[in-house]
Amino acid sequence: MGKEKKSRFDGFNLLGIPLDPTLGVGDRVLDHIDESIEVERRKEAAFKYWACCPSCGKKVIRQELIERGCYACRWQGTESELEITEAKRKGGPIGFEVGKVGLSQKKPAKPYYSICPKCGHKVITEELEERGCYVCEYKPNA
Numbered sequence: 001m002g003k004e005k006k007s008r009f010d011g012f013n014l015l016g017i018p019l020d021p022t023l024g025v026g027d028r029v030l031d032h033i034d035e036s037i038e039v040e041r042r043k044e045a046a047f048k049y050w051a052c053c054p055s056c057g058k059k060v061i062r063q064e065l066i067e068r069g070c071y072a073c074r075w076q077g078t079e080s081e082l083e084i085t086e087a088k089r090k091g092g093p094i095g096f097e098v099g100k101v102g103l104s105q106k107k108p109a110k111p112y113y114s115i116c117p118k119c120g121h122k123v124i125t126e127e128l129e130e131r132g133c134y135v136c137e138y139k140p141n142a
Contacts, residue, residue, distance in 0.1 A: 048062060049061065049062060050062060051065050051082060051086065052085075052086070052089070053065060053070040053072065053073060053075055054075060054077065054081065054082065054085035055070060055073045055075035055109050056070060056072050056073040056075070056109075058070065058071075058072045058073070060072075062082075065082065066078075066079050066082065072112060073109045073111070073112065074109050074110070074112070075109055110125050110126075111125055112124065112125060113125060114128050116128065116133040116135065116136065116138055117138065117140075118133065118136050118138040119133060119135050119136035119138065121133065121135045121136075123135075128140065
């Protein structure tokens with residue numbers, strides 16, 4: 001006497017005729033999608049291969065983030081700072097007062113791209129500061 005699995009769409013009916021809002025996709029496909037999403041989440045949690053950059057939030061390979069920093073915002077930090085920010089995101093206990101971490105006390109990293117004040121093109125910030133804009137030849141220190 002096994003339990004019959006209840007459909008997600010039991011409440012949808014029109015004049016006693018059951019309606020399927022998935023237009024024929026059905027429960028099996030949706031269950032398969034849910035299972036595959038859950039498998040990916042478990043893999044990600046188990047392997048700890050990926051990490052989110054504390055500064056910009058990009059998904060980066062954990063080891064590369066610790067060794068070289070973030071490729072997008074150039075955040076450089078230690079493994080302990082990375083663990084603190086991961087614990088903050090999860091909302092779990094950290095073991096000390098969160099307000100006194102020190103991450104927010106760092107000066108913010110420069111953005112990778114800047115907009116040229118003269119022509120409005122997107123230019124790499126470092127290049128704009130060193131050589132100027134490649135489009136309109138604007139020099140910030142001139």
